Amino acid sequence: MHLPAPRGPLSAHLVDVLAGEVVLDATSVAAARAAAGTSAPLTDDDLHLSLWMLYELHYRGFDGVDDGWEWEPQLLAVRRELETVYERALRTACRKAVDAGVAAAGPDADLPEQLFGLVSSFDGPSLAKHLHREATAEQFKEVLVHRSIYQLKEADPHTWTIPRLPDGPKVALVELQYDEYGAGRAHRQHAHLFAEGMATCGLDRTYGAYVDAVPGLTLALSNAMSLFGLHRRLRGASVGHLAALEATSSLPCKKYVGGIRRLDLPEEIAEYFDEHVEADAVHEQVAVRDICGALVEQQPELRTEVLFGAAACLLTDSLLAEHVLTSWQLGLGSLRQPQQTEAVA
């Protein structure tokens, strides 16, 4: 994967550092602090592209960039500046949704009931409904482009959490991830099915191909998962995030399939979503009860963290849906325009 086009002072600096054109020093942390001062920490382009680049050093890295950067202390200091402000903003933005979910579940509810209460009481726009009934084929492909940022590494961010869990929840998470990774068949990996679907729709299936095309909020959605997955202290949030992801997948995926059939898009992309209709109805139960429920039984102090992670999943997803639907209502595309990409390159 190539280094992306920068979108502001910090991402420009980091691209230069990783490319070996400037030296990493104290000014890097100062630049991170300045970027973290943004008034829009949930969506800011420069902040989230920078954070995404730093996280990708832990996944697949970049062409021509030394793998040794992954654990470079000063780069981690830069990352921490960005993570601190993003995590704080997520916690603030999620508070209401968590309270509403807990209230909806009732005073005697256990953690699984609270998670289901949170999911059902969360008020967000439905992208799936629009894709089912109204979207054009071009709009559908736009959504695939947004989704490719996470879906081409589907399951990877939550895998970081496996060694951080006690035995029962750990085994349940491994069982779930085994399915995500194709149950022993490389060609059935969900990330692979998604890549196949993209290719048959005429899109570039290469990992990271569309990073320059998506707005900061799409990168933020992926960044939330990496943030939770890469910190042991956030293991509760990571599994809560997974539970909400699985609990909001089966029915929407059915609608996606309906939209694909209506638009006569290739069978391969229908197959990806179809795979999730049944699988995620099962995964939802595993994630909510056998992972999150069992974890909170053993480590009750993580209850609020699990709910926070679930709310963060719903929130970041709804910010993307809102952006996409609003853009379309205005007759615009939801991806970054070529001139935006070029202006900062």
Ligand SMILES: [Fe+2]
């Ligand atoms: Fe999946």
Ligand SMILES: [Fe+2]
């Ligand atoms: Fe799943």
